[in-house]
Amino acid sequence: MNRSSLPRFIAVGVLALGALVTAAVPSSASARPAPAGTIVDGPAESVLSVRGAGPYRIGARLPALQKAGLISWVAPPQKCDVVHTGVTGDWSGKLILAFRAGRLVEVGTATVPPRSPRGASVGMGWAELEDIYGSRGRLIHNSEGEQAYVVRIGSRVELYTGHPIREGAGYFQAGPANFVLKNFKGKPVC
Numbered sequence: 001m002n003r004s005s006l007p008r009f010i011a012v013g014v015l016a017l018g019a020l021v022t023a024a025v026p027s028s029a030s031a032r033p034a035p036a037g038t039i040v041d042g043p044a045e046s047v048l049s050v051r052g053a054g055p056y057r058i059g060a061r062l063p064a065l066q067k068a069g070l071i072s073w074v075a076p077p078q079k080c081d082v083v084h085t086g087v088t089g090d091w092s093g094k095l096i097l098a099f100r101a102g103r104l105v106e107v108g109t110a111t112v113p114p115r116s117p118r119g120a121s122v123g124m125g126w127a128e129l130e131d132i133y134g135s136r137g138r139l140i141h142n143s144e145g146e147q148a149y150v151v152r153i154g155s156r157v158e159l160y161t162g163h164p165i166r167e168g169a170g171y172f173q174a175g176p177a178n179f180v181l182k183n184f185k186g187k188p189v190c
Contacts, residue, residue, distance in 0.1 A: 046094070046113030050156035050174045053107050053114055054091055058156070058175055060104040071097075080190035098179070100189065106180055108173035116151075116158055116172070125168040129160060142185045150181065157181055 052058045055070055062085070065071050072086040082105075085097045094114065098106035115121040120132050126139060129149045137151040137158075149160040149169065157177045161184065163170030173180055182189045 046090075046115065047117055048095075048107055048109060048114035048172065048174055049117050050153045050158060052104065052174070053095060056087065056091070056095060056097060056104060056107055058104055058107070062099045062102050062104070065104075080188065082189065098175070100179060104175075106173050106175035106183075108171060110171050114172075116174075120158075120160070120169075120172070122160075122169050122172050124160070129169065140184075144186070146184075148184055152177065159184060 047053065050058070052060070055068070056065070062071070062074075062083070066074075070088055072088045072092060075084045077083045081101045083099050085099065086092070087095045087097065094109055094111045096108050097104055098108070110122055112121045112123055118132050120129055124132075126147070126149055129137060130139075133149075133151050137149055140148050140150050142148070147162050151158040155177055156175060157180050158172070158174045159180050160169035161171045161173070162168070179189050
């Protein structure tokens with residue numbers, strides 16, 4: 001694990017703990033993925049896309065989300081004026097946000113839901129992601145040999161990074177490629 005992934009590792013742990021707590025509460029939402037090619041939308045479906053999730057839209061300003069009561073905690077700033085935050089409400093325990101210079105640049109999760117608009121989620125194997133996305137996505141590696149599955153949508157990406165103890169996606173994040181991909185590859189995001 002590289003130095004830059006330590007805050008994300010801690011954030012994933014926080015999300016996992018939130019998932020354990022919320023797993024005890026029955027949910028009316030289906031746990032099955034949508035069939036390949038199906039576009040799902042709406043708050044009941046808990047969709048995370050390159051645009052964001054729920055009220056957490058890429059490009060949103062941190063102070064505005066705080067004023068609206070949508071941010072639960074803010075971690076100390078890292079290099080390049082990047083801060084990670086937790087969220088409130090229905091998304092609490094499901095999302096971690098990353099802001100650069102006060103603007104939302106990444107929405108990530110280690111839980112199911114949310115799912116992508118195509119029905120992909122954490123817990124799926126690389127082959128399942130390839131079945132869903134076909135030629136739109138591909139497997140990539142960073143300099144440390146960590147594997148991920150990336151789907152480019154314009155200037156933004158959905159990125160599914162590995163799980164520490166099994167094959168497949170353990171973390172699902174979306175945002176501008178110049179932040180999300182650079183961060184995965186260990187390159188400066190300034």
